[in-house]
Amino acid sequence: MNTPRNKNNQEYPESIYFNGSDYFQILLDRHIKKNKGIGNIGCLIFEIEKGKTDLKAFVSKKVASTFIKWLSSIYLKNTLISPPIWKIKSQSVGEVLTYTKAREPVIYDQKNFPTFKLEAAGLIKVELIETEIKNHLIFYWHHALFDAKGAEFVARYLIGDVEHMDIENYVPAFEQWPLRDLLDDAKNVKSFLMKNRGVEVSTCDPLDEKEASQIAYHVIPFTEEETLQIKKKAQTYTRLAISPFYLGATSFLLQEVIKSKNQRLVSFQIPVPQDKRKRGIFQPGIGNQVSYLFFRLYPQHFTSFKETIDEINRQLKDQIKERIPKKYAGLMSLFLKLPIQVYEYIVKGPTKGKLASFYFSDTGQSLKLDGNSPFVVLDATHLPPANKLPGFTIVFMEFEGRLKIVIAYATNRLNAKDLLYFEKEFRHLLL
Amino acid sequence: MSININQELLEKEICGFIKSELVAKEIVVEPTSSLSGIGLDSFSKIEIVLFLERKFGIELPDEILTPENIESPSSLSKCAIEYAAQQE
Known part of the structure; x- marks a missing residue:
């Protein structure tokens, strides 16, 4: 398989270093599940004005990009004998995007959250809900993969506020601690x-x-x-x-x-x-x-x-x-x-x-x-x-x-x- | 507190601390740069105030840390020098 590259010819890596804070988020995930919760899942909701640009077509194109495909292929590899590491699954990981037309206003409730399995990839989901008066872009992510700032960055990419994906800086370098x-x-x-x-x-x-x-x-x-x-x-x-x-x-x-x-x-x-x-x-x-x-x-x-x-x-x-x-x-x-x-x-x-x-x-x-997006949030x-x-x-x-x-x-x-x-x-x- | 510091030196030290510890290497930091404008949040500002305390022994009380005084490395240096002079 050829390693995918971005427009600047930077390679999308096949494995990514894990850090201590990610491991802590896995611990929180276990803690939540042991207490009968759905897991360590975050959610960002953008309410978007209905405008000239077709949100569904725009986001679908973004979701089909190499960046989102690569991101949704990340899974956790963790064995007893080696430290945890993020790896990339080569097979398809299922649908990232769902679209619904709704008559009722969107209610913010954890019942609507997807479930994620760290070892199975597909740790991000995008939901578009179109109501009579506005559109909603809902981005869900497993918190072990990135924090709210990381999620915000992906959401910005999806609605066009971030154009360029600098993979070299997007992926963390190995942290060497003396x-x-x-x-x-x-x-x-x-x-x-x-x-x-x-x-x-x-x-x-x-x-x-x-x-x-x-x-x-x-x-x-x-x-x-x-x-x-x-x-x-x-x-x-x-x-x-x-x-x-x-x-x-x-x-x-x-x-x-x-x-x-x-x-x-x-x-x-x-x-x-x-x-x-x-x-x-x-x-x-x-x-x-x-x-x-x-x-x-x-x-x-x-x-x-x-x-x-x-x-x-x-x-x-x-x-x-x-x-x-x-x-x-x-x-x-x-x-x-x-x-x-x-x-x-x-x-x-x-x-x-x-x-x-x-x-x-x-x-x-x-x-x-920042104003690059064709949408009004x-x-x-x-x-x-x-x-x-x-x-x-x-x-x-x-x-x-x-x-x-x-x-x-x-x-x-x-x-x-x-x-x-x-x-x-x-x-x-x-x- | 050291008596050998002046505003110019303090500005330089604050800019150096911000560049090395707080902002990305692409960010330009000048004595007159707005701290909020270069992306510094309130915790970063606390770090700068504590840096002054650690490095120069200038312990700035809360009352003088007004938005105007912590607007830029220059305004913070000026305020720190004036405060230190009053204490001597």
Whole structure:
């Protein structure tokens, strides 16, 4: 078989290096499936204005391109004797694109997600739904293959915002970590992670292993004016980064909900992803290019909203000073050498299997298009992977100057009253 | 804090740090470049502030880290020099 090449004569590789963060995403996939969820699957939805260009014809052409064919042929090869690696399947992997004409508005629900099997390729899917008033392009991906930035890059390619595919930079280079530094860093970050070993990690409800995982999404939109107002208010709490303001509001409200259900709050443990890519480019596109900051909050940090944010800011600065995200990336790369079962045992230990109190992500303004696309995107929404444990995942995202909060919640953990509370109180705290 | 630093040196050091640690090699970083304009997010700005603290011992309090003061390497250097002078 001839190796496919792009327009610049760059070869599409037949295997791709795996990184520690990808391996962590596989661990999360196992964690979700063990808790009766569908897996570690992300989803981006673009609402597109009906215009002159035929979206179906345009996207079909893109899906038939060498790039998308190659991308959808990637599968995981993982054996007990060798570290995991991405490989390319030579046989056809089935349909990537589906098209539906619908009378009803599109409802954001995890029930509509496809399922993926890492070892079988076909780890991306594209769905086009045409309704009476607008079109929807929905992009699903397995989170072990790439992170939300990587997904965004593919989605941009599909709607024509990205034309050129620079394969050399799209595929990650092998990460060479000096072993001595790696071991020092691993020791350091391990002691940081183990500080709280044995302390109960609070989630929004106790776990019942027999219950099915039913996830729904709730979106809280803000106008452009409100978004500006929020940014102005955030400045009075936290000068440089807006994320502590959002994380503070989320933690503050979730602990109120927990208390309202007569549950005891012992500790919140929240891993927050940090993009490791150099700024100004999207590459590499394959692989999870993230590390993590870890926030720990206790009842004494919830005496006021300001106190919560001050504590988050303090921990943020301390961790950046101690280079925790960089060291944690090193530790994750060391874990690549372990069988997944051993890795799972080590990672779940400090939190007694829970991993986190909730998942939080601030994706910023990254969905803003550059204007090369022939389509007008009216709105974009990121639906994160989620399951019943911990039952609460939240994304703060901005599209065309408008902030949007997406809450993924377990329907058997939070009810309509809780969601109304979040809606009302987020507006109150942020505005 | 070292008394041998001046604004020009500080600008150069900040630009060097941004180039080597934070942005892609294609990105041009000048003293007057807008930090947001070259793609830096708020976490990157925290890294720059902590770099000043680590390398020059200039610990900038939150109150002076206004959007205007962290607009560019030049404005940040100016603010850091002025703050350091007040502390001496």
